[in-house]
């Protein structure tokens with residue numbers, strides 16, 4: 478199957494109350510782990526590349542790795558730019574063959590966000606490429622901006638933004654955040670479902686995106702720390718809240734931190750258990766397997782995207 482846009486995936490996800498996983502990829506083992514899980518589960522998927530991933534792997538390499546993944550497995554795959562900071566980077570990856578881009582103007586004033594997003598939409602739609610935009614601000618570190626506090630998405634602004642830009646999906650802020658430290662240890666994690674419902678009721682059928690949606694499984698944190706790591710106080714979005722979001726208008730759920738934690742825990746354990754080993758395949762292999770298992774769990778128990786091809 479060639480690369481596809483999220484159109485059909487999201488139409489079905491919306492109707493049937495599941496979400497498509499958007500997994501951040503940086504190297505071959507991550508891509509292979511994700512692909513193996515999606516193949517076993519017969520799940521659609523989005524592979525997303527941040528500017529940092531593009532810099533780390535190189536655009537040509539990441540493009541070719543994804544091309545190999547698509548050739549290797551018979552699955553619908555979207556190749557998406559995560560947090561495109563401006564028109565230029567979106568154009569660059571569209572020209573390189575990505576099927577979807579995110580223009581993240583959430584740090585800009587409303588009118589400037591609209592103008593930049595519109596510019597990307599015009600270029601992308603002309604080439605059949607999907608555009609995700611963002612309105613509202615997640616707390617914590619985003620790729621290019623740090624926000625002390627979140628600014629939840631205003632429903633009126635969301636409607637106006639989508640109408641005026643023509644963007645195909647919208648990332649909103651309802652309480653998630655990037656990274657491994659999403660909630661205080663003693664706080665009960667919450668998402669603003671009322672806001673999500675209001676936005677959804679104003680734009681029926683329109684796909685919503687949730688960033689910062691890793692669950693930070695405590696088993697990975699414990700394993701990291703048991704083998705020399707110092708990941709203290711990490712807490713993610715409970716799976717039940719994500720399932721609820723997926724059953725509503727949320728069609729795309731972004732996961733990066735859980736991949737990092739699963740891999741790092743496996744690598745730490747492997748190196749500790751095998752101190753004489755210096756063959757990278759012997760610790761990257763278990764790391765790849767850990768990514769596969771984590772993604773399979775996510776598809777079955779959080780996203781609900783098994784057998785949705």
Ligand SMILES: O=C(CO)COP(=O)(O)O
Pocket residue numbers: 501559560654655656657687688689690691692731732733734735
């Ligand atoms: O939103 C993300 C990528 O855009 C990833 O979020 P996490 O840090 O929760 O995995």
Ligand SMILES: O=C[C@H](O)COP(=O)(O)O
Pocket residue numbers: 501527528529530559560619620655733734
């Ligand atoms: O939202 C950000 C993603 O987790 C990507 O992170 P990165 O910029 O370190 O690649």
Ligand SMILES: [Zn+2]
Pocket residue numbers: 560581583611615619
């Ligand atoms: Zn953002």
Ligand SMILES: [Zn+2]
Pocket residue numbers: 560655688689731
């Ligand atoms: Zn994000």
